[in-house]
Amino acid sequence: MSDTSSTLRIVWIYPDLLSTYGDQGNVLVLRRRAELRGIPTEVVRVHSSDPVPVEGDIYLLGGGEDRPQILAAQRLRADGGLKRAAERGAAVFAVCAGYQIIGETYGDDAANPLPGVGILDVRSGRGDTRAVGEIVADVDPALGVGRITGFENHQGRTSVGPSAKPLSTTVLGIGNDGATEGAYQGQVLGTYLHGPALPRNPALADLLLRWRVGDIQPLPPSWGERLHDERLAAVL
């Protein structure tokens, strides 16, 4: 957690631009899983016309349509706060359009890539087909998360550079390219599991908390685990 306080600061980046598919769910579940463990939290919503604070603990970026995505990337690059926060060791969890723009480059058109925030070594372009549907992937065992389930809806294809690692191996769906899904580099993590990825994968939410808080006590299984298992059973 941040040096100056024991409160876990969750920073939601640009809900006015990047909040298309229930992205609020990630904020709500992260806060709830922290508070169930007695960790006080503060949620900061950062509007696209506001500066991004650098003292946050966990930064969340959601999905968005093409135009809001470009606008968000331009503003984040001009602001610089997110990059400084990541350099200070904050955790970043970025979904779909948010995942693409924290990378090195992204774009509508692979031939003419646009610059991203540059905190994750990935490059995204546009595929020939849209990836829409349930997605299942096995997370890098080093992260202790296991199998994740979600829904994807994007046309992006992403290649992971040498400084980052793929987050997971795709079991069902497309993800980055049909073989891997998402990427991470230090405590910066991106995924195509859009919207409520953390509600559907409590272990992924707990990974972000562990990154900032250290050891956390396990919680008794509840509806999040039930939904996780139910979705896996339904689609595999």
Add this chain to the structure above:
Amino acid sequence: MSELPLRAQLAAALGKGAASLSRATGRGDGSVIGGRIALKVEPNLLAELARGRRIALVSATNGKTTTTRLIASALREIGEIATNEHGANMPTGHITALANHPKARIGVLETDEKYLPQVLRETNAVVVVLMNLSRDQMDRASEINLLAKKWRDALANSQAHVVANADDPLVAWAGLGAPHATWVAAGQRWKEDSWCCPECGGHLKREPDPHWECPECGLRRPHTTWSVNTAADTVTDPQGVEHKLQLRLPGDANRSNAAIALATAAAYGIRPEQALPRIRQIESVAGRYTSIVTRGVEVRLLLAKNPAGWLESFAVLDPPRVPVILSVNAQVPDGRDTSWLWDVDYTVLRGRRVFVMGERRTDLALRLETDEVAFEVADSVEQVLTRLKAEQPDITKVDVIANYTAFQQIRTAYGRVQ
């Protein structure tokens, strides 16, 4: 029908036959199958059937069916109306509606958002009514910014008169493409999809509500001549006269729909004094807001298929002592993706007796748990009633909010109530 070319006559007759069969065998109301067969025989049938009629198309993500019904009942002041009142809102449904009323000089057609440009081109509609655009079944629908662009382009290539909600920036931007417009201040409760300027992508300045403008390119809310005052339950017309609404349909969303309907009726020369008595009579639309009385309990059905719709439904719930059943499916018509549940704020249900059911009740359960709303899991409305009756034998009311196929399942269980 006698004005139709022979091939179109044959197509329309075949379509009607199939529709009767569909109804007789209990498969549906016949709107879709009839039109589908007719189109096979005559691909230009919609244009043929629309020729010479003054057609209004009604589109939005929320309130299409209800507003279509309000407009159609107001326009009956003039005479017979052809309308797709069962909500079959694609060309097959339009064909059935027009073929069933060959003598009607006016058509009021609810139109799916994606099909609006095509249907506008084919029917040469004289009026296009647009209410709102918000996130809706995004696994199969277009991104709404893209949709608004298509609307705008289609309107620019038409002679249609637009009646549109100036308070929804995406809708207004689309409507500004049209050569003629009547702007209605119909309000916008769900704002989460319109923080960006549709013209340039800038961050919209949205105060004082309902004013909005883009500080970057100057796009702004058009000047309105009609407005709704939900608190006062009135609509003000272009002459400044206030009309009391006193609808039987509940909620502010329907006050907005009524304002749009009155402005549309005026475009056909019908005054609010003539239209209002007609639209006041409507109390349920294709089963929406309908009540079933079963085992002495009034069960009211509310359809909510996207976040904006859930917001509207919460606003018309009965007092907190009335239990509510939430039912969610994720079939193709609902959208296969349940992410939108997380865009809805359920905390307003705290303190109320809540039941969750439907094929995706586990998604609902997690959503409610996260918002700290107590709930119980159920399999059916009947099971909930059994449970409630055992605890409170004198219970009289239950509300149900369901998304599309969940709603239809409940409706079918009680005999496709209207």
